[in-house]
Amino acid sequence: MEIDKAIRECDDRRLKTKYNNAIYVIKRALALYPVQEVALSFNGGKDSTVLLHLLRAGCFLHQAEEFSSGGDAADGGKTFPIRTIYFESPSAFPEINSFTYEAASIYDIQMDIIRLDFKSGLEALLKANPIRAIFLGVRIGDPTAVGQEQFSPSSPGWPPFMRVNPILDWSYRDVWAFLLVSKVRYCSLYDQGYTSIGSIHDTVPNALLCTRNSDISEEKFKPAYLLADGRLERAGRAKKNSSAVCGKLSSTSNGLKMENLNSGSMLTASIITVGDEILFGTVEDKLGSVLCKKLHSIGWAVSRVTVTRNDIDSVAEEVERQQSRDDMVFIYGGIGPLHSDVTVAGVAKAFGVRMAPDEEFEEHLRHLIGEKCSGDKNEMALLPEGITELLHHEQLPVPLIKCHNVIILTATNAVELDRQWDCLIELAKSNGILELMDPFVSKCFATTLSDVEVAQPLSKLCAQFPDLYIGGYRESREGPLIITFEGKDLSRIEAASQSLCQKFHPGAFSKIK
Ligand SMILES: Cc1cc2nc3c(=O)[nH]c(=O)nc-3n(C[C@H](O)[C@H](O)[C@H](O)COP(=O)(O)O)c2cc1C
Ligand SMILES: Nc1ncnc2c1ncn2[C@@H]1O[C@H](COP(=O)(O)OP(=O)(O)OP(=O)(O)O)[C@@H](O)[C@H]1O
């Protein structure tokens, strides 16, 4: 088999190791699933192309092993036995399309063209075929690789199948070493400076490969395999979420209410707690309410507090939603080296960036927990790449982590939260990471009047004082009704509370706070 021969005969030891590991993963998958129950997701990209040839070699080797143990004869790797799917999109580069079709014809691939989005396409595929595992060319540097292993079940909400990622641990350099050593064809765009290919709307050649001919001011690009730093392979791709990080969207219903509260200048925060144990009811979240009070004390309105599962996709989904709506998101729980500690990876996934080792953070961890945390598997020192700001304070053994407008708190109880908050406020005063506003002030009144009696005057009052938050709650059905006034201007609160009292008999309301 020509691929296997080329790699075995080359003198690149690293490539051989990567190749052997990938072939091992492929053979494991083929031993676990019958060939008619697996598929290759192929899109003509460089990673996909590597995977195609690895699968050709892997199938050949697998069949040869089966044959030597009395199975069917191997066919020499000429026909490709794995169902291949290509999600064709009108916004794909024509070069990608034609290369994909060309590969299908050269390697005798049975290719299903799917013209639906990934999720619906996979649902239809799985309905019509007994597919249980899909090979993907996902690599650790890809934003979508966050949290994945070589065998990863599809995410919650996706049709059920096993994602098999034989080249998960391959670097950009490994990919090019493989393509060049095995001398296989790849899409022509890679020779024109494209280093990672998305759609025609979000992809340009990588500027780091640009060579300018000053005489005729002509721009030319070197081939992709000459990119020296593989970490920059996505430099030609438009960033996901780039608009979202500029600030919150203004159209949420909650946002409108909050903006009214202080003539348009209200800053809003949301709080995300990560913890299966809270959702199981085993443990009660005590930090959410403490954090709400603290945010109120610096004049921030809290728009929501949510609890989410210890699952990367759930965290990512929640962070993505909140960070686009609110000025700041605070997240805690699920931080550390355990399998359930997925919060930081979830934040990375929400912003579409990968997790990368952070030497500075690793140094802090090493000081804190000694050499136990060093080594290749020090996953605690992996942080969202390119968007992480470490917030240092002498009182904090480990800096706080800020990714765009998301602050990750490591506190696990109220005392730790107090300390982290105090440090954050000091930092806010010196470097403005968090705007300190006039604090909210509030007044509370208790009444034995019924809800029905109070309802109408209260809603009129809300219309009269749109700059205040006027609410009501009860601690018991029989007990008093508590009316609260929250706002930034004490005189307005006094005016509103007097106006309410005047609508009823004297003594109907008693001030409790
Ligand atoms: C075969 C296949 C399986 C996928 N499975 C999942 C999945 O289980 N969970 C998920 O969040 N995304 C899944 N995706 C989507 C990818 O993670 C990712 O969103 C997509 O490849 C990125 O493409 P884009 O950069 O064009 O958005 C899958 C995509 C394909 C092609
Ligand atoms: N349109 C698609 N059809 C089928 N599979 C796809 C499609 N888009 C992505 N995939 C799968 O997801 C993998 C990762 O995609 P990604 O874009 O990161 O890699 P690539 O396209 O192979 O290479 P490049 O990084 O150069 O674009 C692909 O290798 C392929 O397995």
Ligand SMILES: [Mg+2]
């Ligand atoms: Mg691609």
